[in-house]
Amino acid sequence: MxxxxxxxxxxxxxxxxxxxxxxxxxxxxxxxxxxxxxxxxxxxxxxxxxxxxxxxxxxxxxxxxxxxxxxxxxxxxxxxxxxxxxxxxxxxxxxxxxxxxxxxxxxxxxxxxxxxxxxxxxxxxxxxxxxxxxxxxxxxxxxxxxxxxxxxxxxxxxxxxxxxxxxxxxxxxxxxLTVPPAVTAATGVDALAHCVEAFTSRKAHPLIDLYALEGARLVGRFLPRAVRDGSDVEARAGLALASLYGGFCLGPVNTTAGHAVAYPLGSRHHVAHGLACAVIFPHTLAFNAPAVPEKTRQVMAALGLPETAEEGAVAEAATRWCADLGLAMRLSALGVPEGDLPAMATEAHAIRRLLDNNPREISRDRILALYRAAA
Missing domain, CATH: 3.40.50.1970 (Rossmann fold)
Known part of the structure; x- marks a missing residue:
């Protein structure tokens, strides 16, 4: 990488x-x-x-x-x-x-x-x-x-x-400026996920790392502000720039396991894409941490979190960061039935165009475990 x-x-x-x-x-x-x-x-x-x-x-x-x-x-x-x-x-x-x-x-x-x-x-x-x-x-x-x-x-x-x-x-x-706080939070974490997944991808490249890490820093700085005060024009501009940078990441590098695991939430249960990415984000960030420890620490720093790559600490801190934005961080709260998790894991595991980019190999059973951790 x-x-x-x-x-x-x-x-x-x-x-x-x-x-x-x-x-x-x-x-x-x-x-x-x-x-x-x-x-x-x-x-x-x-x-x-x-x-x-x-x-x-x-x-x-x-x-x-x-x-x-x-x-x-x-x-x-x-x-x-x-x-x-x-x-x-x-x-x-x-x-x-x-x-x-x-x-x-x-x-x-x-x-x-x-x-x-x-x-x-x-x-x-x-x-x-x-x-x-x-x-x-x-x-x-x-x-x-x-x-x-x-x-x-x-x-x-x-x-x-x-x-x-x-x-x-x-x-x-x-x-x-008219976007409500819940949607601001969810779409902001979607932009964050684009940047972080590209930054930690097997296909990561210095030309894209520049946008990816700065996009994560912009989200870390401005998303809590925009959620608190939707009329904060500077925060809105910072997030718009972060979103654009995330889009730059998608072409030559693309996303990884986070988006693959999030997709069935939208296609099967009509969970808004940003919210689906948010509830999954801490779990895939933590799962990948052992494969990309230094980059994980940089992501944590970008969000103002402890600079660790220990899986449990990453999952806990990132989940709390998202929850503090007012996001529902449990699949059960999004209406996803536990009985559907095995089928979702099978579908997510088949999205090879994204999973083949992931820095750490992830099995269908491990995807199921991620869903259950988020349930």
């Missing part, structure tokens, strides 16, 4: 960051001579599309669901097929931005979602793409991946393509 000679490729959208930048989205659309704009958003953000000052004919798909599934995607694609936009704007959290990526590439391509699962199978893109995050967690605005749930198998389908990289990511922390 952390091999300076390992090849790595980095791609980035054009980035506009800072308070008030949402107003520039319309200017960017005009610069592209966009005349038919499709905004992909959840219901809340669909009601405030005017903040973007978009020109031309604008249609809004305002039905993005948390943890979107294939039927949700198909409804968005049907609108895009009918409207034929020349610009797609993702406006919302990671779910909206992930669907926006797919809406920008699938209509008119002859490809279905099942044709493009995996890396670099997308044929191309016919519409421009601008991403405008309204939460600080996924970092989807800066990446090339999209996730949707297949209800037939209750698993997440992952698509990765450079064609899904946004032309521009407009990150206005002021848009996150």
């Amino acid at each position: 952390t091999d300076l000679t390992a090849p790595i490729a980095i791609v980035r959208p054009e980035i506009a960051f800072g308070s008030g930048t949402a107003r520039t989205v319309g200017q960017r659309a005009r610069a592209r001579a966009a005349r038919r704009i499709l905004v992909v958003a959840d219901a809340f953000n669909a009601a405030r599309v005017d903040l973007l000052a978009l020109p031309g004919e604008v249609r809004v798909f305002g039905e993005v669901r948390p943890e979107p599934d294939i039927p949700n995607l198909e409804r968005a694609l049907a609108l895009a097929e009918d409207f034929s936009p020349d610009l797609v704007v993702g406006f919302g959290g990671g779910s909206a931005m992930d669907l926006a990526k797919l809406v920008a590439v699938l209509p008119g391509s002859g490809q279905t979602i099942h044709d493009v699962i995996g890396p670099e199978r997308v044929a191309g893109r016919r519409a421009g793409l601008i991403q405008v995050p309204t939460t600080a967690g996924t970092g989807s605005e800066g990446g090339t991946r999209a996730l949707v749930t297949d209800p037939a198998t209750q698993t997440k389908l992952a698509v990765q393509s450079r064609h899904m990289l946004a032309d521009a990511a407009v990150i206005d922390p002021d848009l996150t």
